Amino acid sequence: MSGARPKGRLRAVLALGTVVGLSPVGTLASWTDTAPITGTTFKSGTIDLQLNDLNAVTSTTLSMTDMAPGATSSEVFRVKNAGSAPFTYTITGGLGGTDAAAFATASALKLNISANGTRSGTGNAATCTGGTAVVTGLALTANTAATVVGTAQGQLASGATGAPLCFQVTFATDAPTTLQGKTATATFTVTATSTP
Numbered sequence: 001m002s003g004a005r006p007k008g009r010l011r012a013v014l015a016l017g018t019v020v021g022l023s024p025v026g027t028l029a030s031w032t033d034t035a036p037i038t039g040t041t042f043k044s045g046t047i048d049l050q051l052n053d054l055n056a057v058t059s060t061t062l063s064m065t066d067m068a069p070g071a072t073s074s075e076v077f078r079v080k081n082a083g084s085a086p087f088t089y090t091i092t093g094g095l096g097g098t099d100a101a102a103f104a105t106a107s108a109l110k111l112n113i114s115a116n117g118t119r120s121g122t123g124n125a126a127t128c129t130g131g132t133a134v135v136t137g138l139a140l141t142a143n144t145a146a147t148v149v150g151t152a153q154g155q156l157a158s159g160a161t162g163a164p165l166c167f168q169v170t171f172a173t174d175a176p177t178t179l180q181g182k183t184a185t186a187t188f189t190v191t192a193t194s195t196p
Helices: 007-021 100-105
Strands: 049-051 072-077 079-081 087-096 109-115 118-120 127-129 132-139 147-156 165-171 185-194
Touching (some): 049 185, 072 127, 079 147, 109 147, 132 147
Antiparallel strands (some): 087 147, 087 185, 109 165
């Protein structure tokens, strides 16, 4: 018959299509190796702030007895980092005791702190001289947690001692007569904060 396709040729084409469609996909093999990292150790540092090489200081030099308006007292403190981690520090403080509120209300006790200042004079006439002012004329309040030095001081590395801080307390020249015979105490706290 004219125009008819040979059956053999059709089978060959169909067979070829089947083979291509079902051919298997090959996989590639991988080699691997490892290298361990060991020996790493993490140990936290320590914070140990000391004042005058002690963990707590009881001051009698900064105290005044039988003070009159204009009297002053002073003492020098050294901040040391006895720990292994560097730190900065701030200072809080204020008045306590029976008549703290009376002194605070009259703003009668004023605090000066100078870095690298030295103590001059004795008794109720001891003052701080020289150095750089850190606090000037701060009236002490009846709150022992009040900010005295809020800006971080330092940074102190492990084993380092900061600039000596001379504290001076002045009984105001305009203190009212109602404060005669009154008593207050002062507490200051130096707080260290670790730094990277």
